[in-house]
Amino acid sequence: MKPLIDRLHEKFSDKEINKADIIPDIQEWKLFLNNLPEAKDSIDAAFNKYQCRMHYFPWYKRLLVNFLGLCVLPVEIFFMVKSNQPVSKMNKGTAILEKSRDVPVYEDTFPKELYNEYNITVVENFNKKFGILCKEARKILIKCIKRHPFNFFFIYFVYMELAAHSHFLLKYNPEATIVYVNERNIASPVITRLYENDGRKLISFMHGEYLLQLVQGFMTFSRYYIWDKSYENMFKWLKCNMGQYIVYTPGKLQKKWKFDGNVTKFYCTYYLSGQSKESILCLGSILEKFEAQGKKCKVRPHPRDIQYTKEILTSFRNITIEDANKVSLKESLENTKYVIGLNTTVLSEAYVEGKQIVIDDLSDRGRFLDAKRRGAIAFKKEHLLLSELL
Numbered sequence: 001m002k003p004l005i006d007r008l009h010e011k012f013s014d015k016e017i018n019k020a021d022i023i024p025d026i027q028e029w030k031l032f033l034n035n036l037p038e039a040k041d042s043i044d045a046a047f048n049k050y051q052c053r054m055h056y057f058p059w060y061k062r063l064l065v066n067f068l069g070l071c072v073l074p075v076e077i078f079f080m081v082k083s084n085q086p087v088s089k090m091n092k093g094t095a096i097l098e099k100s101r102d103v104p105v106y107e108d109t110f111p112k113e114l115y116n117e118y119n120i121t122v123v124e125n126f127n128k129k130f131g132i133l134c135k136e137a138r139k140i141l142i143k144c145i146k147r148h149p150f151n152f153f154f155i156y157f158v159y160m161e162l163a164a165h166s167h168f169l170l171k172y173n174p175e176a177t178i179v180y181v182n183e184r185n186i187a188s189p190v191i192t193r194l195y196e197n198d199g200r201k202l203i204s205f206m207h208g209e210y211l212l213q214l215v216q217g218f219m220t221f222s223r224y225y226i227w228d229k230s231y232e233n234m235f236k237w238l239k240c241n242m243g244q245y246i247v248y249t250p251g252k253l254q255k256k257w258k259f260d261g262n263v264t265k266f267y268c269t270y271y272l273s274g275q276s277k278e279s280i281l282c283l284g285s286i287l288e289k290f291e292a293q294g295k296k297c298k299v300r301p302h303p304r305d306i307q308y309t310k311e312i313l314t315s316f317r318n319i320t321i322e323d324a325n326k327v328s329l330k331e332s333l334e335n336t337k338y339v340i341g342l343n344t345t346v347l348s349e350a351y352v353e354g355k356q357i358v359i360d361d362l363s364d365r366g367r368f369l370d371a372k373r374r375g376a377i378a379f380k381k382e383h384l385l386l387s388e389l390l
Helices: 002-017 026-035 042-054 059-082 113-117 135-147 152-171 188-196 230-237 277-292 309-315 329-334 346-352 365-373
Strands: 091-099 119-124 174-179 201-205 223-226 245-247 266-271 297-300 336-341 356-359
Touching: 042 135, 042 152, 042 188, 059 135, 059 152, 091 152, 135 152, 135 188, 152 174, 152 188, 188 201, 223 230, 230 245, 266 277, 277 297, 277 309, 329 336, 329 346, 336 346, 346 356
Parallel strands: 091 119, 091 174, 174 201, 201 223, 223 245, 266 297, 266 336, 336 356
Antiparallel strands: none
């Protein structure tokens, strides 16, 4: 039952939330947030966060996912009835890191100072989100059901996360649990409360650069590590309630290589990251102009960005297409003069390494202006625009 619901939810969520081709109305988001009721406790905050996610869904999809939540309710009640095991006194100085299935590589973004604070165990929890709740989590779930008895999909989300963290608490009994790729997690406010009620912490950190995004609204952690002070303002705008913000520099944004004096084979490299079909077609013609001037170019698709493979192969048939799975980022940056992109962390990584970064203001003018309006961090660094190169 759970894998089926997860697959259906991912299909609907990804389509509704990750609308890369649609520029959002920021003022509409602001009005929506201001019209939500004030969150008086963690359950209110979690439900507001749920509302932020459902904001993207048309009514018929809301009805469908709520029906799916109703179908699984008997299973949740079955486990809830069996749940009554209290959590033991914490093992102080210990923490677990929940390794994400979506982003399994975390080492280049993990806050290294946490290793000095805790003895950390890395765990995978992909199949533990259906099972026994600890006694403390059971109380929270009952309160959520009483307050929102007919919001079955909300209850399903909260139950899954309470079950996962009950497993952590009962098996490892840590002082802190560290998670990432959790910015959209509807249950983060109640999970944070679960930990803090017992003097523990729920900690998270950025795993990539962010734009202002409604689904991150009401995010809550005991401690949240950010790459730049400006993100604190972004999350406060989204009514996130962090116990503490800590600015740090992740490994991927620390200088690692020396490129001074290298002769570069390529004039520029474009780092694709969620471009629309139309944008890809436009980029093909732009890079062809450089090639016509004798300036050799290459394009590097994101390793997970395979949505428009056909368009990439067609648009860049006369351009070198670099395979991110075979060519390391170091090699890629080393052999290019200009690093071009929009909404990609590579721009920041290249900037740290002393490369000249170029923000694409031509292939999709709307997305360019949207990225600037939503606080893309690359705009705060010294940069050129693609139109200037032309």
